[in-house]
Amino acid sequence: MSAVPALDAAAPRKPWLADFLAGERRAWLFVLKSVLAIYLGGWLAMWLQLEQPATTMITVSIVMHPHSGMVLAKSFYRALGTLAGSLVGLGMMALFPQQRELFLLSLSLWVALCAGGAMLYRNFMAYGFVLAGYTAAIVALPAVSNPLNVFDSAVMRVSEVLLGIAVSALVSELVLPERLRPMLRRNARAHFGEFVAFVRGSTAGSIPREAMEDAQLASVRAAVQLEDLRASVIFEDPEIRLRSRRMRLLNQRYMAAATSFHSLHHLINRMQRGGSDAVVQALIALYRPLGVALTPAPGQPDDGLDSLAPQLLACAQALPARAAALRAGLADAAAATEFDTGAALLARFVDELHAFVATEVALRAGAAVHGSVERVHFSRGNDLAGAGLAVLRTFLTMAALSAFWLASGWAFGSSAMLLATIFSGLMGASPNPIGAVTRTLYGYAAGMIGAAVVVFGLLPGSDGFVMLVAATLPLLLIGPYLSTRDTLPGVGAGYTLGFVYILALKNPMVYDPEHFFNDAIAQLAGLALSGAAFMLLPGLAGWQRRLRQLRRLVWLAATAPLEGLSWRFESLGRDLLLQAVTHTRPGSAESRTLLAWSLAVQESGRAVIELRQDLAAGELPPAARATCGAAVQAVAQLYRWPGTARREAADRAVDAAIAVAPPAVRNHLYQLRSALRDDESPLAAAVRAAAPRENAHAP
Amino acid sequence: MPREIAFYGMLMPGLLPVFVGCLLLMVLLDLLLGHLGAYRRVWHPALLRLALFVCLFGIAGLSLIR
Numbered sequence: 001m002s003a004v005p006a007l008d009a010a011a012p013r014k015p016w017l018a019d020f021l022a023g024e025r026r027a028w029l030f031v032l033k034s035v036l037a038i039y040l041g042g043w044l045a046m047w048l049q050l051e052q053p054a055t056t057m058i059t060v061s062i063v064m065h066p067h068s069g070m071v072l073a074k075s076f077y078r079a080l081g082t083l084a085g086s087l088v089g090l091g092m093m094a095l096f097p098q099q100r101e102l103f104l105l106s107l108s109l110w111v112a113l114c115a116g117g118a119m120l121y122r123n124f125m126a127y128g129f130v131l132a133g134y135t136a137a138i139v140a141l142p143a144v145s146n147p148l149n150v151f152d153s154a155v156m157r158v159s160e161v162l163l164g165i166a167v168s169a170l171v172s173e174l175v176l177p178e179r180l181r182p183m184l185r186r187n188a189r190a191h192f193g194e195f196v197a198f199v200r201g202s203t204a205g206s207i208p209r210e211a212m213e214d215a216q217l218a219s220v221r222a223a224v225q226l227e228d229l230r231a232s233v234i235f236e237d238p239e240i241r242l243r244s245r246r247m248r249l250l251n252q253r254y255m256a257a258a259t260s261f262h263s264l265h266h267l268i269n270r271m272q273r274g275g276s277d278a279v280v281q282a283l284i285a286l287y288r289p290l291g292v293a294l295t296p297a298p299g300q301p302d303d304g305l306d307s308l309a310p311q312l313l314a315c316a317q318a319l320p321a322r323a324a325a326l327r328a329g330l331a332d333a334a335a336a337t338e339f340d341t342g343a344a345l346l347a348r349f350v351d352e353l354h355a356f357v358a359t360e361v362a363l364r365a366g367a368a369v370h371g372s373v374e375r376v377h378f379s380r381g382n383d384l385a386g387a388g389l390a391v392l393r394t395f396l397t398m399a400a401l402s403a404f405w406l407a408s409g410w411a412f413g414s415s416a417m418l419l420a421t422i423f424s425g426l427m428g429a430s431p432n433p434i435g436a437v438t439r440t441l442y443g444y445a446a447g448m449i450g451a452a453v454v455v456f457g458l459l460p461g462s463d464g465f466v467m468l469v470a471a472t473l474p475l476l477l478i479g480p481y482l483s484t485r486d487t488l489p490g491v492g493a494g495y496t497l498g499f500v501y502i503l504a505l506k507n508p509m510v511y512d513p514e515h516f517f518n519d520a521i522a523q524l525a526g527l528a529l530s531g532a533a534f535m536l537l538p539g540l541a542g543w544q545r546r547l548r549q550l551r552r553l554v555w556l557a558a559t560a561p562l563e564g565l566s567w568r569f570e571s572l573g574r575d576l577l578l579q580a581v582t583h584t585r586p587g588s589a590e591s592r593t594l595l596a597w598s599l600a601v602q603e604s605g606r607a608v609i610e611l612r613q614d615l616a617a618g619e620l621p622p623a624a625r626a627t628c629g630a631a632v633q634a635v636a637q638l639y640r641w642p643g644t645a646r647r648e649a650a651d652r653a654v655d656a657a658i659a660v661a662p663p664a665v666r667n668h669l670y671q672l673r674s675a676l677r678d679d680e681s682p683l684a685a686a687v688r689a690a691a692p693r694e695n696a697h698a699p
Numbered sequence: 700m701p702r703e704i705a706f707y708g709m710l711m712p713g714l715l716p717v718f719v720g721c722l723l724l725m726v727l728l729d730l731l732l733g734h735l736g737a738y739r740r741v742w743h744p745a746l747l748r749l750a751l752f753v754c755l756f757g758i759a760g761l762s763l764i765r
Contacts (some may be wrong), residue, residue, distance in 0.1 A: 151709075173745040 027484035029176060034064045034480040037171040038500065039469055041164050046465075046507045050163070051156045053137070054504045059164025061496040062422075064172065064480070075169040077128030077645045079162060084579040085114075085135030086158045090150065093140050097147040100406065103140075108398035110136055116391035117426040119383070135161060137421045141414040184229045188250075191222040192360055195254070196308075198335040199261060200294040201351070212265060213595040217581065219258045220598070222572045226251050227571075244288040246363055253356040253691035260349035263603040267342055267671060270678050279335050282326045283342045289315050289322070290350065309361055319347055337670060344667040348610075383579070384688050385545070389537060394424040397533040401526065412518050416526030434538070436490045437531035443482070443494025444527055448520050450475040450495070460511060472503065498523075544578035547594060550601055551639045557605035558636035562616060573602055596682045604639065604675050608632055611668040624660040628669070631657035635672060642686040651676055704765075714760055721756045740756075 015296040041060045045053035061074060077365055092203035096103035114133030118126040128431045143150040198215055230247050231376055271280050293315035296307055323343040330336050397420050405413030423440065427433040483492025502520055504510075550573065557569050581591055615628055634653035638646045654673045658666055678684060703710045728751065738744040 068736075170749065176747065177745060 015070060021170065026178070027481060030064075030484055031480040033171055033175055034061070034496075035473065035476060036175065036224060037064060037168045038476070040171065042505055043465060044167065045160060045163055046505075048159075048163070049507075050160050051153075052504070053497075053507065054500065055157060055160035056164040056167070057500045057503075057505065058497065060168045061479070061493075061500050063165060068347060075165045076402055077125050078131045078136070078165050081128035081131030082135045082158060082165070084160045085132035085137075086139045086154050088132070089136035089139030090154050092136070093143060093147055093150040097612065103144070104402035104406070105399070107140060108395050111398050111421050111425070112391045112393075112395035115394040115428050116387040118425050119387040119390045119428050123513045130422070131161075133425050134418075134422050135417050135577060143416060144214070144414065149572045156254055161592060180233045184226070184233050187222075187229065188226060188247075191219075191226070191254075195219065195222075196294055196357075200291050201266065208699045212262060212599065213592065214594055216258075216262060216599055219254075220577050220581075223251055223255050223258075223571075224578045228333050241361065246359070250356070250359045250363055252567050252570070253352060253359055255574065256566065256644070257356045257556060258351040259570060259602045259606050260345065260352055262599055263606060263671070264342070264345045266599065266603055266678070267345060267674060270674055271338060271342070273680070276335060276338055278330060279342070280337045282339055283346070284332060286322055286343060287320070287325055287346060289318070290353075305357075305361055305364065309354065312350065312357055316347070316350045319350060321342075323347075337666075340663075341667045341670040341674070344664075345671065349436040383546075383549075390424075390428045393533050393537040394428075396537070397424055397530055401529060410522070412522035413517050415522040416529070419526030420522045420530045423527055424533065427530070427534065429584050433534040434531060436535060437527070439488065439490040440494035441524070441527050441531060443479075443491035444498035445496040445524060446477060446491075447498025447500075448524075450478065450503045451499045452516065452520075455511065455516065456513065459509065468505070475499065546576060547597060550576050550580065550597055551642075552592070553601050554605045554608065554639035555636045557608045558612070558632045562609075562612060566606070569605055569609060570602075573598060573605070593682060600678075600681050600683055601639065604635060604672060607668050607675070608635060611665060611672070614665045614668065618662065618665065620662065624657075624662075627653075627660050628657045628665065631669065631672070635676070638676075639683070640682060643690045644687055647676065647683075647687045716746075717763060718756060721752065721759055723753060725752050739759050 037060045038057050041056040042053045045056040050056070063078060089107075092103060092106050092110070096106065111133040114129045114136075116130035121129065124358065135157065138161075139154045140150070142157075143153045194643070209236055226247070231242060232252075233548040254569075268280060268283055271283070290312075293311040293666050294308065296305065323339075327336055327339055327343075330339055398417065401413065401417050401420055405417070410416075423437060427436050427440075430436045454472050454475055459468070461470060462471045476496070479492050479496030479499055481492065481496055483489055485492065500517065501523065504519075553569060553573050553576070556572070557565065561570070577594060580594050611628065611632060620628075631650070631653040633647070638650040651673070654669055654676065658669045658673070661669055675681065701713050704713050704716075705711075725748075729748065732738060734763070741747050
């Protein structure tokens, strides 16, 4: 018996217990901060004699987030949205004080437009739009029956909302802040280390396709995540704001290097399948020194990062001589051209890798980054059709609610409309809105039951602010705690919101059971109706449309103006892929197809851009330039509308261009041709799938 | 300085423009201090920023209102 405790004591620690405690600590810290902010906001609002302290408390419960950078970013856009929304609400009341039909119609339209805007933007700008809709409604709706009061009411609502924003920002920033900056740094270092290790590990030979796809997903996620974090951290930390442009540059170079790396491995894999083993062996021999160059010298600080950049530079300089030596060992001319294509791609990759590592070193040391800083801007793939649908859906929800309100003379119609406004904007961008609304509805109902207990059981006997806190705290705590559990997304937020909303703290407090339950039913009805709208008009069945958007990127690469194009192409591709992947099940056939397509699109698109850059820079005879341009167009057309005829046309056009192009340009064309003839790529599968349909339509 | 100012017929507290001006000043100060790396030597940068802003607004408000 005694052996078991002795063993336990010998173990350094119980890791699960430490994990559990760390997680709980973070959760309770968040609960503490949320509750503190909610009560502080409520107290300040009462002290300042604002009309509805509840509005401040609701605002706090919407804004609070475990990371302080997030809260500041959110608050900034929320404040903008609030100001815009209150102005619009005032304007609408001034325009239609007597015509309620026109007023409700224009309010519905405004809220719908805001919901659409929230779909178009990522992160917290989306919140700004949701808030612009919400504030317009919250300013205008309570004043509907008494238009003369609208200005005072607007001033009150805006003060309450802004007070809530300020309080939550200050509390999360000052009280035990959980900062994003260490997280950003940790993430950036982890991604850097993973990428370098992956490249180092791959120098032994070829990589299977699944491993490539997983690596692609990881690198895409890393790039988009870094951009998201950067956009939030700049609100938290003035130093990061100064470095923001360099961080963008780092991300740009990272994406460029990752694309080249994947292209190189696709090329090597294809050569291996094509049976040119001698070329593959030569390329791998050329590639191998990179593994040595990426191994940091032992015993140095900071992972030996300082030694990596010079080692890579030396490796890049030694590359042409090694390539010439290995090329001389190849037997025939066809093998030599294949080798040249691979060697050119490898040289591009090593250059980009060196630039990436050098930027990382400079960023860690806080030094200036050398090299041209292109006007860098992370482009996002916007989904106009989805946004249009959100506008339509929200408009129909709001119009239906207004019509019902007008026709039935429902006394609590405004509550229902307000809840519908909030949730049709908030949930539009979520991958599974119906599930999210349903879970929020459960949480909301539970919060209302909790509030009913508090209002009619505990509050009437209590006196003063301390007693108010004592009476409401135990049941309020549940909400923020639930929202730190990943397994129940939405329930915690719904609970807090429902609790605070129906509690409707006032000074002095009003106890009116009839009003309470009527209001509760109206709010639940508004929330349920916004869920029903998502069932009636679901989001566009996503992944095939997104696939078309992804493929269209090659078209963009072939036609858009060249300035800043490669950065735009890389960031757009990653953003689109990540949006598409979050809407599919991980590991499913759709997700695999999307990943494979994104690899193919990146390879061809990047080759097309490089080709166009060489064409623009080099002195080519006009005829050759025209042939190359035609090849680019043919490839772009093929990606946009895959089909047998277009595949043959593209193949012919690229062959024709190879015949006339100078050597430097020819390498890109060889790469394109090899990608076109790849039998395992999704492009080939799409062409095969399109063939029967084409035959059926043939005259 | 007036306690309230009329803006197209709306009365606004006279401190509001002072507040906005201090915010702008704070942004500039923030940039400067960040550039000098002063925030790295401070225990609680956010608290320092808040305190700086309170000092700025307090000085400006009190000296203007008398």
